[in-house]
Amino acid sequence: MERLLDIAEVSDRSGVSPSGLRYYEKRKLIVAVARNGLRRQYEPAVLQELALINLAKSAGYSLDEIGSVLRRPGATVIPRDVLVEKAGSLEEQAKRLVNLAKMLRHVADCPYEDHFECSRFRKLLIVATKVTNC
Amino acid sequence: MERLLDIAEVSDRSGVSPSGLRYYEKRKLIVAVARNGLRRQYEPAVLQELALINLAKSAGYSLDEIGSVLRRPGATVIPRDVLVEKAGSLEEQAKRLVNLAKMLRHVADCPYEDHFECSRFRKLLIVATKVTNC
DNA sequence: CATTGACTTGAAGTTGACTTCAAGTTGTAG
DNA sequence: CTACAACTTGAAGTCAACTTCAAGTCAATG
Structure with a gap:
């Protein structure tokens, strides 16, 4: 059972602000798998996703484009x-x-x-x- | 004596919309050297500047940063x-x-x-x- | 020489990516 | 068990980079 990270830790380790993380969640780029009270908890793997998001952003991709890739698992595959x-x-x-x-x-x-x-x-x-x- | 280009031609050849060209002018990234009536006329060299602007933008630089480089000639030199x-x-x-x-x-x-x-x-x-x- | 269509202007609107705010909630330290 | 710091929310605000708009101007065409 992997330990969950709360929003502050994810923010610190990814460089994305908490409000940025919430924004990404609203845009369906990431998910918070649990709550501790009201506080979002993330799987450690979210750090990798955020690294990919930052990379893709710096390459000039919009959050929409990035999201459409990140949301793929389980859905249709990119040709x-x-x-x-x-x-x-x-x-x-x-x-x-x-x-x-x-x-x-x-x-x-x-x-x-x-x-x-x-x-x-x-x-x-x-x-x-x-x-x-x- | 070099032929001047009007805004439509510069727009076509650079891929920057006329309103974009006016915006760049307001931001002091480019200059229109003359007018034909009200119409802006540009030196052909503006195409090179626009190519550089597009390149720098795609590299992630803001118009402010780009402008501060483009406005240098005659002013102080970047270290x-x-x-x-x-x-x-x-x-x-x-x-x-x-x-x-x-x-x-x-x-x-x-x-x-x-x-x-x-x-x-x-x-x-x-x-x-x-x-x-x- | 009148029309037209492509420009002009300044101001307001849009989009993407967040940030800030006010008011509320809650896990944890004392 | 109370206080507080750190989160929560939805809504509004901000910023860069343009675009759109309404009203006006004018060079070129017929």
Whole structure:
């Protein structure tokens, strides 16, 4: 029998505020499996779900999109090709971020005041935005 | 003498709506260099700026942050170490996205209904969130 | 030279993701 | 067994980033 975590502990360990946790519950991203009095109690696994939620949010997904994935178990499965496609666009976005990082590193050492006048900068920008999808 | 672009053309070519362009102008992210009657006219270079804005937005930067970079030319320069640090966190985020992509590819081929029950999935999640900063 | 349609403005409205609030409840420490 | 800190609720408020609106302007077309 696994120990349950109360909302304060989940908040501390996940970095999500208690009101945020309640909000996620309302949006059906997570569930509180029990109450201690009025206080929500969570399974430890919720920490993993929250880690996934934070990750997906930082990747630009909305809570709706994340929720539709998280609510899947027991429901219909996301088609394989949709998953593979999403993986592909995440990888593209990752490349864009790496290129943006390269731009910043270049700017750090570039003498131009207005970086749009620097040809190297412009080339990096073109590369960085070339992969733009969505 | 370079040809100016009017708002409709900039909107079409950048993917940013006319109202979005006006909003960016109000926020001082871009400038309209002229008017044809009341209609804003832009330098072609604005397309590059908009590409950078879109890129930075997708990387999670707010318009304020982006604007503070874009408004720099002529003003003070961003310290080198700040740039390098930002580059580093972008690269970390890129790694997280790649790991999230790996997770999705795994899920595409994994038989588990509830992926949190799959040990490979959990491992990928731990890896993907390990790099979590900020 | 009158019409039209694409723009203009400032203000108000919307959406997503929360946060804050006021009033109430309750497990636990003293 | 009382007090209190930490939760509870639903509703309202906030913030960023736009969008929509109503009323007006004007370049270009017929």
